[in-house]
Amino acid sequence: MNWKRLLHHAESAQLTPELRARIQASFDESSRDEENFPSTIDPRIYHVKLIREHLGDLRGKRVLDVGCGKGRFARVFREQEPEAEFWGLDISEEMLRYVPEGIHTRAGSMTELPFPDAHFDAAYATESLEHAVEIEKAVAEICRVVKPGGRIAIIDKNAEQWGRLETPGWERWFTRRELERLLKRHCREVSSRPISYWEDVPPDGLFLAWLAVK
C-alpha cells in the first residue's frame, strides 16, 4: 500500500473497543519479549539525546512519556534528572509492570489521556503514536495535556518507507508533512527531521522526529 492510501485509511480508522482490546492484548503478550521490547536503552542513542535536548532543563518539571512501554526512555531521563517528575502512560498494564520505581504510571489510551489540560511541562512519544489508530485525536490529546510553551517530541516511522518492516494491521507510519500539519493545529513551532540511532551515521529514512513547542 502506498503512503497516500495509508493516509486515507488513517484518517478514517477508529479505535473501537474490540480493536483497543486486541492492541492491548498484543502488547501485553509482547511485554514478555525482552529482546524486541527491551526495558533499557543505551543513553547514547540519538533518539534519546534528541528528545532530551529538545525538552531542555527538566529540573522541577513534570514530563509525560506517551505509550511508554517498559519506560526505557523515562528510565534514562530520570537518571539524568532525578528532580523531575516522570509519568509513563500505556495501554498495556503488562508493559507498565516493567517501568522502574520512581516513575509514575497510568494505564490508558493516548486517544483519551486521563490528565487535566496543561498538566505537563513536556511530553514525548517514541514509536507509540504509530499504534494509536485515531492519530488526530492522539495528537490533540498529547498537546492538550502540555502547558503553553511546553515541549513535545514524537519519534515514529516514515510512511514513505512503508513495507520495510512487518507491521500489525492497525499500525500507521507518517510523512513529515502529515504530522507537522497535525501538530501545527496546536503548537506554535513545529519542525521535523530524519534521524538515525547514531548521530554520526546518516539517517536511512526509516525514523523521523517531530519537535514542537506548544
Ligand SMILES: C[S@@+](CC[C@H](N)C(=O)[O-])C[C@H]1O[C@@H](n2cnc3c(N)ncnc32)[C@H](O)[C@@H]1O
Ligand atoms: C513499540 S512500543 C514502544 C514503547 C516505548 N515508547 C519505547 O520506545 O520503548 C509501543 C507502545 O505503545 C503502546 N500503545 C499502543 N497503543 C496505545 C494507545 N492507544 N495508548 C497508549 N499506549 C499505546 C503499546 O502498549 C506499547 O507499549
